Amino acid sequence: MKRDRSGHFLMAQxxxxxxxxxxxxxxxxxxxxxAEANGTYRPERLRWTDAPNISVDQGIHNLEVSGLQYFEFLPETQRDHILKSSNWWRVGLLRDPYARLYSVWENRVLLRAPSPWLKNFQHKCSEVLIDGRLDYAASFRKFVNVLRAEPEIFGDDPHFKSQRTHLGGDQVAFTHLFRVDKPGELDIFATQLGQRVGMKIEPRRLNEGLGLKHLDVMDAQTASVVEQIYEDDFDAYGFERVSFPSISPIALASVGETKAINYARDVTARLVQLSQLARYRQRSRYLLAQILRNSGLRRHKKHR
Structure with a gap:
C-alpha cells in the first residue's frame, strides 16, 4: 500500500x-x-534493533531510539489541528541543491549506504579510475548525467527526490524553514528549539562525509543538469543558480583512499547481510511459535 504524502512527517509530541x-x-x-527536546532520546535501545546502522549516531533514524512519532498514524482531527494550530511548530530544512546532490552521490552511490530501493545501479554509475585512483569529480559528473537520462534506475529512493517533493508542496504552512547550508542556521534552530522546551541543546554534525564539497567536483555543464533535475527546488525556494568553471575539475583519491572506500563498501554489504539474517531469524522464531500454538503443540503462557 502506497503511503500518504505525509507518510514521512515526524512529530515531537x-x-x-x-x-x-x-x-x-x-x-x-x-x-x-x-528527540532531545522531546525528552525521548534512548540510544541504549539501539542494541535491540535489527536495522543496519553503520554507527550509533545513525540509530537516530530508528523511532525506537528517537521516540518521535509518524504523523500519518494520528487521527485526522489531530492531524488537522497540528497543521493549523499556532501552538505547533511546523519545521522544514533546506539545502543548496548542488551540495545536496553531491552528498547524496557520496552516500548512496559511492559508499553505497544501505537502501531497500537501490538494487542494480552500480553498472551505470561505476567509478572513473585514473591509474587505480578514484576520480571523485568525473565519477560524480557521470552519475549526474545518468540521473537525468535514466532516473528510473534509482527507483523510489527518496534521496534522489526534490526537496519540494519531500516538503509536501503546499500541503504544510511552515512556521520555520532553515537553510542548513548557511552558516549558523542550524545553531539558530537549536537555540530556538531549546528555548521552546526550556533546555539547552546544541546541534551535532552527523554523517559529515569524506570531506569534499560540491565545489571540488562541479563544472558548468554538470551544474546545468542539476538545475534541470531540481528546477522545482530552485523556483520554489529561491536557490541561487551559481556559475561554475567550464573546465571540468579533477579530484583524485589516493590509492589508499580508493582501497578504503572499497573496504567500507564491503563492510556495509556485510552489515546489511547480518541485519537481514537477524530479521529473518526473529520472524522465523515468531512464525514457528505461532504455528506450534495454532497446532496445539505449544501452549500459551499464562500471565500471573
Missing amino acids: NARVLYVPTTKVASSTARLLL
Whole structure:
C-alpha cells in the first residue's frame, strides 16, 4: 500500500513540533535535536534493533531510539489541528541543491549506504579510475548525467527526490524553514528549539562525509543538469543558480583512499547481510511459535 504524502512527517509530541524531513539536509542532526527536546532520546535501545546502522549516531533514524512519532498514524482531527494550530511548530530544512546532490552521490552511490530501493545501479554509475585512483569529480559528473537520462534506475529512493517533493508542496504552512547550508542556521534552530522546551541543546554534525564539497567536483555543464533535475527546488525556494568553471575539475583519491572506500563498501554489504539474517531469524522464531500454538503443540503462557 502506497503511503500518504505525509507518510514521512515526524512529530515531537512533547515539544509540539511537526518536522518534515528531507534526505541529506541535516536530517540526522534535526532528528537528534528533536528527540532531545522531546525528552525521548534512548540510544541504549539501539542494541535491540535489527536495522543496519553503520554507527550509533545513525540509530537516530530508528523511532525506537528517537521516540518521535509518524504523523500519518494520528487521527485526522489531530492531524488537522497540528497543521493549523499556532501552538505547533511546523519545521522544514533546506539545502543548496548542488551540495545536496553531491552528498547524496557520496552516500548512496559511492559508499553505497544501505537502501531497500537501490538494487542494480552500480553498472551505470561505476567509478572513473585514473591509474587505480578514484576520480571523485568525473565519477560524480557521470552519475549526474545518468540521473537525468535514466532516473528510473534509482527507483523510489527518496534521496534522489526534490526537496519540494519531500516538503509536501503546499500541503504544510511552515512556521520555520532553515537553510542548513548557511552558516549558523542550524545553531539558530537549536537555540530556538531549546528555548521552546526550556533546555539547552546544541546541534551535532552527523554523517559529515569524506570531506569534499560540491565545489571540488562541479563544472558548468554538470551544474546545468542539476538545475534541470531540481528546477522545482530552485523556483520554489529561491536557490541561487551559481556559475561554475567550464573546465571540468579533477579530484583524485589516493590509492589508499580508493582501497578504503572499497573496504567500507564491503563492510556495509556485510552489515546489511547480518541485519537481514537477524530479521529473518526473529520472524522465523515468531512464525514457528505461532504455528506450534495454532497446532496445539505449544501452549500459551499464562500471565500471573
